[in-house]
Amino acid sequence: MTADRLRFVLFLNGVFILAVALAMLLPAIVDVSFDNPQEAANFVTCSAVAGGFGVLLMAAFRQGEVNLTDRRTGFLITVSAWLSVSIVGAVPLYASSLGLSWTDAVFEAASALTTTGSTILVGLDQMPEGLLIWRSLLQWLGGIGIIVMALSVLPGLRVGGMQLFRSESSDVSEKPFPKVRQIARNILIVYSTLTLACAVSLAIAGMPTFDAVNHAMTTIATGGLSTKDASIGYYNSVPIEVVTQVFMISGALPLAFYAVFLLTRGKRRLVEGQIRPFLLILAAAILTCTVWNISQGTAPPTALRLSAFNVTSIMTDTGFATADFSTWGSFAVGLFFMLYLVGGCAGSTAGAIKIFRWQLLFAGVGRVLQLMLYPNAIVPVRFQGKSVDDAVISNVRNFFFLYIITLLLLSLMVMATGLDFLSAISSVAQGMANAGPGLGPIVGPATNFSSIPDAAKWLIVLAMILGRLELVNFFIVLQPWFWRR
Amino acid sequence: MTADRLRFVLFLNGVFILAVALAMLLPAIVDVSFDNPQEAANFVTCSAVAGGFGVLLMAAFRQGEVNLTDRRTGFLITVSAWLSVSIVGAVPLYASSLGLSWTDAVFEAASALTTTGSTILVGLDQMPEGLLIWRSLLQWLGGIGIIVMALSVLPGLRVGGMQLFRSESSDVSEKPFPKVRQIARNILIVYSTLTLACAVSLAIAGMPTFDAVNHAMTTIATGGLSTKDASIGYYNSVPIEVVTQVFMISGALPLAFYAVFLLTRGKRRLVEGQIRPFLLILAAAILTCTVWNISQGTAPPTALRLSAFNVTSIMTDTGFATADFSTWGSFAVGLFFMLYLVGGCAGSTAGAIKIFRWQLLFAGVGRVLQLMLYPNAIVPVRFQGKSVDDAVISNVRNFFFLYIITLLLLSLMVMATGLDFLSAISSVAQGMANAGPGLGPIVGPATNFSSIPDAAKWLIVLAMILGRLELVNFFIVLQPWFWRR
Numbered sequence: 001m002t003a004d005r006l007r008f009v010l011f012l013n014g015v016f017i018l019a020v021a022l023a024m025l026l027p028a029i030v031d032v033s034f035d036n037p038q039e040a041a042n043f044v045t046c047s048a049v050a051g052g053f054g055v056l057l058m059a060a061f062r063q064g065e066v067n068l069t070d071r072r073t074g075f076l077i078t079v080s081a082w083l084s085v086s087i088v089g090a091v092p093l094y095a096s097s098l099g100l101s102w103t104d105a106v107f108e109a110a111s112a113l114t115t116t117g118s119t120i121l122v123g124l125d126q127m128p129e130g131l132l133i134w135r136s137l138l139q140w141l142g143g144i145g146i147i148v149m150a151l152s153v154l155p156g157l158r159v160g161g162m163q164l165f166r167s168e169s170s171d172v173s174e175k176p177f178p179k180v181r182q183i184a185r186n187i188l189i190v191y192s193t194l195t196l197a198c199a200v201s202l203a204i205a206g207m208p209t210f211d212a213v214n215h216a217m218t219t220i221a222t223g224g225l226s227t228k229d230a231s232i233g234y235y236n237s238v239p240i241e242v243v244t245q246v247f248m249i250s251g252a253l254p255l256a257f258y259a260v261f262l263l264t265r266g267k268r269r270l271v272e273g274q275i276r277p278f279l280l281i282l283a284a285a286i287l288t289c290t291v292w293n294i295s296q297g298t299a300p301p302t303a304l305r306l307s308a309f310n311v312t313s314i315m316t317d318t319g320f321a322t323a324d325f326s327t328w329g330s331f332a333v334g335l336f337f338m339l340y341l342v343g344g345c346a347g348s349t350a351g352a353i354k355i356f357r358w359q360l361l362f363a364g365v366g367r368v369l370q371l372m373l374y375p376n377a378i379v380p381v382r383f384q385g386k387s388v389d390d391a392v393i394s395n396v397r398n399f400f401f402l403y404i405i406t407l408l409l410l411s412l413m414v415m416a417t418g419l420d421f422l423s424a425i426s427s428v429a430q431g432m433a434n435a436g437p438g439l440g441p442i443v444g445p446a447t448n449f450s451s452i453p454d455a456a457k458w459l460i461v462l463a464m465i466l467g468r469l470e471l472v473n474f475f476i477v478l479q480p481w482f483w484r485r
Numbered sequence: 486m487t488a489d490r491l492r493f494v495l496f497l498n499g500v501f502i503l504a505v506a507l508a509m510l511l512p513a514i515v516d517v518s519f520d521n522p523q524e525a526a527n528f529v530t531c532s533a534v535a536g537g538f539g540v541l542l543m544a545a546f547r548q549g550e551v552n553l554t555d556r557r558t559g560f561l562i563t564v565s566a567w568l569s570v571s572i573v574g575a576v577p578l579y580a581s582s583l584g585l586s587w588t589d590a591v592f593e594a595a596s597a598l599t600t601t602g603s604t605i606l607v608g609l610d611q612m613p614e615g616l617l618i619w620r621s622l623l624q625w626l627g628g629i630g631i632i633v634m635a636l637s638v639l640p641g642l643r644v645g646g647m648q649l650f651r652s653e654s655s656d657v658s659e660k661p662f663p664k665v666r667q668i669a670r671n672i673l674i675v676y677s678t679l680t681l682a683c684a685v686s687l688a689i690a691g692m693p694t695f696d697a698v699n700h701a702m703t704t705i706a707t708g709g710l711s712t713k714d715a716s717i718g719y720y721n722s723v724p725i726e727v728v729t730q731v732f733m734i735s736g737a738l739p740l741a742f743y744a745v746f747l748l749t750r751g752k753r754r755l756v757e758g759q760i761r762p763f764l765l766i767l768a769a770a771i772l773t774c775t776v777w778n779i780s781q782g783t784a785p786p787t788a789l790r791l792s793a794f795n796v797t798s799i800m801t802d803t804g805f806a807t808a809d810f811s812t813w814g815s816f817a818v819g820l821f822f823m824l825y826l827v828g829g830c831a832g833s834t835a836g837a838i839k840i841f842r843w844q845l846l847f848a849g850v851g852r853v854l855q856l857m858l859y860p861n862a863i864v865p866v867r868f869q870g871k872s873v874d875d876a877v878i879s880n881v882r883n884f885f886f887l888y889i890i891t892l893l894l895l896s897l898m899v900m901a902t903g904l905d906f907l908s909a910i911s912s913v914a915q916g917m918a919n920a921g922p923g924l925g926p927i928v929g930p931a932t933n934f935s936s937i938p939d940a941a942k943w944l945i946v947l948a949m950i951l952g953r954l955e956l957v958n959f960f961i962v963l964q965p966w967f968w969r970r
């Protein structure tokens with residue numbers, strides 16, 4: 001591990017921290033306009049302190065030559081940036097008038113930034129507007145960060161089979177991170193446009209402007225933080241639910257892949273190939289849930305409305321709720337738990353195992369079975385009409401193993417803090433998927449994460465960040481050989 | 486699919502059915518000696534009917550040439566034999582004075598035969614002796630069947646990475662099933678000796694002779710059916726618990742591999758390499774559970790005694806209990822759930838994912854991480870000092886995927902019958918692992934499976950048989966291309 005590389009990583013963290021510090025000026029402006037001078041001053045102070053720290057890092061570790069083409073640097077930057085931004089993002093929450101503990105402030109900031117959307121705050125409806133917009137902004141910025149990472153860094157780093165989506169330019173050159181800036185600019189344009197469209201649609205559907213702006217930011221990011229304790233359920237409005245659903249789905253589709261126009265036809269087919277199965281699984285889950293709710297005595301129109309919204313919300317890993325779906329009976333609880341694992345499309349802000357990995361895992365089963373009967377046959381795994389490299393399948397299967405093991409071990413640790421089996425395993429599963437609410441009476445959609453022990457909160461923060469870093473990106477940095485020269 | 490092959494499979498099923506029918510004469514003799522003439526007559530009648538059916542199948546499908554070297558035949562025989570023997574084994578239970586439904590009779594027989602040991606019977610302490618010995622005998626025979634299958638059939642069929650344990654003779658010749666008869670004879674000797682040793686030790690430890698014989702048969706098979714509703718807890722005896730623990734562990738070790746003397750030094754190292762990690766995980770789990778129980782207020786000696794017995798029982802997939810460990814608090818519930826997944830050594834009667842697969846899965850993680858940093862490096866997965874074929878790793882990872890997906894989907898179906906999340910997922914997990922008790926107030930060690938809906942019972946029967954057939958052996962027979970010529 002060269003000193004130059006560490007210096008560069010620290011320098012870049014300084015850049016990210018400065019960016020977050022500048023972003024704190026938006027809630028300050030909002031607080032001024034809503035006449036919360038105390039809160040506005042808090043944001044300005046935090047911005048100055050954090051910004052100063054960022055500039056200090058940048059100045060201390062400035063270097064002549066910038067080298068982004070190195071894998072080790074790539075892993076270190078992605079891991080350290082998520083951690084440092086989560087902590088800096090927590091500062092204004094900790095320093096605010098809410099009197100939060102560090103644990104709660106970091107939980108809320110990490111939950112926002114990773115687009116998870118779990119909350120420990122109660123009384124959102126009366127909260128200062130600056131704090132609300134700060135959570136939404138963190139979530140929106142986190143969403144953009146995830147897409148940039150998924151498009152420009154993870155494929156090059158071969159994270160969990162994502163080399164499947166390497167753009168042609170990175171195939172040819174040996175650069176693992178092609179065109180980061182162009183990609184980031186294009187994504188910013190696409191996401192700003194979508195967010196504006198969502199905000200306008202929500203306002204037309206009857207949501208107050210401030211709420212519409214907040215919800216638009218957290219919907220596009222499939223984040224799910226709300227300005228109301230009762231989430232979208234507060235508005236009790238079919239038009240608002242339909243608009244939210246449409247934009248949650250758009251957030252879980254790989255729209256950004258189109259926007260960057262970096263893909264050749266072959267790669268594009270791989271990306272597009274996820275959309276159909278995603279929508280099919282979503283439709284099947286909504287239908288199943290509706291039928292189940294009808295069988296439990298809910299009137300058919302209500303069953304459809306509730307199932308459509310809440311299933312879409314969890315399957316896209318957004319996490320808004322219009323009902324406490326953990327009281328819908330055992331089967332519904334099981335179904336929502338499965339949806340935590342499914343996830344959205346690669347290249348979106350939705351988390352979890354993701355559609356393309358499920359496609360490859362199931363395609364891989366057929367191959368193993370065929371080789372059992374015909375051991376000497378040559379059976380490639382075919383995916384979207386192309387045969388897939390063995391290394392990709394191997395990475396994806398390994399990813400699945402790590403995902404389940406991490407889920408089980410973190411859940412066991414959460415159980416050691418006293419949470420029951422369902423609360424613990426659903427908290428960790430939603431965290432790793434960056435979904436939002438857990439299941440059951442303690443961490444379900446009717447309540448939130450405020451009542452659980454601090455140790456459990458930290459474990460769930462870890463789950464969120466692990467999920468966002470696609471696990472392997474985190475685990476590789478923990479290996480002793482990673483740090484050897 | 487040739488008609489000849491199907492004829493041969495049906496003929497062999499006749500042989501198995503005849504063997505089970507002959508085995509029914511043992512409980513008849515026991516019932517006579519314990520003065521239960523009615524029950525004895527039932528066993529004789531069932532034996533005659535089943536035996537007649539077996540002979541009929543044998544006569545109808547007798548063929549000149551016997552061909553065991555064919556893979557397709559191997560898969561068909563293993564699947565059909567477990568199904569047909571489960572059904573025939575249920576006949577005397579259905580016809581008995583207990584008045585069981587078909588569902589309950591098949592559940593009990595399949596649970597016995599697959600060495601699961603879940604029961605739907607209440608009032609074991611007053612049950613006719615013939616029925617008790619029939620359950621124990623089914624379990625003991627099932628245990629031997631599993632070892633024979635694991636040693637002679639599964640490696641040749643490359644089931645879930647078990648080609649790792651192919652004997653040298655099968656590597657050289659292309660025969661997938663080497664020396665089935667010798668292997669079966671050797672295993673019979675080893676297992677009879679161990680069972681005798683266990684029975685004598687139990688009797689010395691103070692268990693009545695009839696109980697000792699029954700428990701010896703179900704301990705060696707890591708089966709866990711008991712002659713008492715309170716299982717081993719009934720005796721409240723440390724010596725009995727220690728003896729049982731020793732023989733449960735011996736049942737979960739790959740002892741039979743030594744017995745058959747078919748292994749070269751290389752293969753033997755692979756087999757032996759499982760023993761150390763198995764014992765380490767067992768010791769760690771017992772220690773963790775003891776510490777947890779002490780932290781919950783149990784006196785240290787009691788905590789150790791209870792943890793040692795019940796953890797060993799679940800980790801070896803035996804399923805005896807001396808306490809209702811699902812009331813030990815959330816962490817203990819989580820720990821026992823993990824133990825359902827761990828399992829014993831390949832080549833034993835313990836089920837689940839098994840030690841050698843965990844070893845390969847974890848070894849595979851390191852390789853994937855290294856390839857992320859050095860994409861062009863050649864990094865073989867090393868296991869017990871030997872580099873392992875990619876096809877083995879691929880099979881094992883695929884096995885893990887199928888195991889988890891099957892667990893989740895079967896659990897979801899069980900939840901649809903109305904069982905809560907923990908009851909459902911623990912029932913299926915214990916079934917697939919062939920462990921015995923579930924977790925929670927409904928299916929935990931304090932109760933049994935008698936109260937759950939019939940549909941849930943059938944799903945758990947499916948889980949038991951799927952687990953015993955190492956999943957892929959079952960799934961391959963469901964593929965349309967399997968049946969094509």
Ligand SMILES: [K+]
Nearest residue numbers: 116223317318
């Ligand atoms: K979310």
Ligand SMILES: [K+]
Nearest residue numbers: 601708802803
């Ligand atoms: K068992």
